[in-house]
Amino acid sequence: MPLIQQKKIVKTSSLYLLLTAIIFLLMIRQKSAYACTCVxxxxxxTENELGxxxxxxxxxxxxxxxxxxTTAAFKRPGSDQLSYTIWPYKIYKLAVEKKYKSPxxxxxxxxxxxxxxxxxCGYVFEIGKEYxxxxxxxxxxxxxxxxxxGKVKKTITETGSNNTFYTDICQLTQEANRKELSKLKSLTE
Incomplete structure (x- = not known):
């Protein structure tokens, strides 16, 4: 095998080894990922969730x-410093057809x-479907x-409303179906 071709193989092998090492180092340094767990x-x-x-x-x-x-506003432990984290959500508009429990x-x-x-933990709704x-x-x-x-004072406040609610996959939110509607009807009427 010619010398030039041998140098090319060694160079390619070295590059492959270097890329493998970099990927490995990035993988072990990666921070933990969080996923939803519904205990x-x-x-x-239906009765429990209705309650x-x-x-x-x-x-x-x-x-x-x-x-x-910025729902995750919090006070840092051992400090007077307040911080917040911006979380991405989806906000859905729901035309209510029947109220089983509501303000x-x-x-x-x-x-x-x-x-x-x-x-x-997000429940992904589809436009036009009934839930x-x-x-x-x-x-x-x-x-x-x-x-x-001469002082700056920071406080965390919470405000609610009668028209904005939160749900996730850990609750019984689901596509409308006769079985669940029948259970709700028997528990509320």
Whole structure:
């Protein structure tokens, strides 16, 4: 084998070895990934979920948009410093057709917030489909900054509304079906 061809093989082998080492190092340095785990989902009952949820309705999804939220506002341990993390969500518009459990003044069109996919526990709705939605009141967290007498004071506030709710794949939210609707009817009428 000619010398030039041998050098080319050695160079290619060295490059392959270097790339393999780099990929290996990147893999071992990678931080942990988080995925959704629903503990006790297999033991859920309609009766239990009806008792836990703030709202249970049947309705049709009429819109969807991306939504970035600072819900994860928090105070750093051992410090007065407040921080927040911006989390991506989807916000769905739901035209409510039947209310099984709801706040008294809940409108007929509500917002449902959920993660962007099942990896973030998000329930992915499809526009035009009818769903039974089990949800909890959404509490928007904000960091309020006040300045006075040479000091900056930061506080975390929570505000809720009667028309925005959160659901995920760990709740009994599902496409509308006779079996679940029958159970809800028997428990609420």
């Amino acid at each position: 006790g989902k297999d033991r859920q009952t 836990i949820a703030d709202m249970v309705v049947v309705g049709k999804i009429i819109g969807v948009a991306n939504y970035a939220d 008294i003044d809940m409108p007929d069109t509500i917002s449902i917030i959920s993660g962007t996919d099942s990896g973030s 039974i939605v089990y949800g909890n009141s959404w509490k928007q967290k904000s960091i309020i900054v006040r300045q006075g007498k």
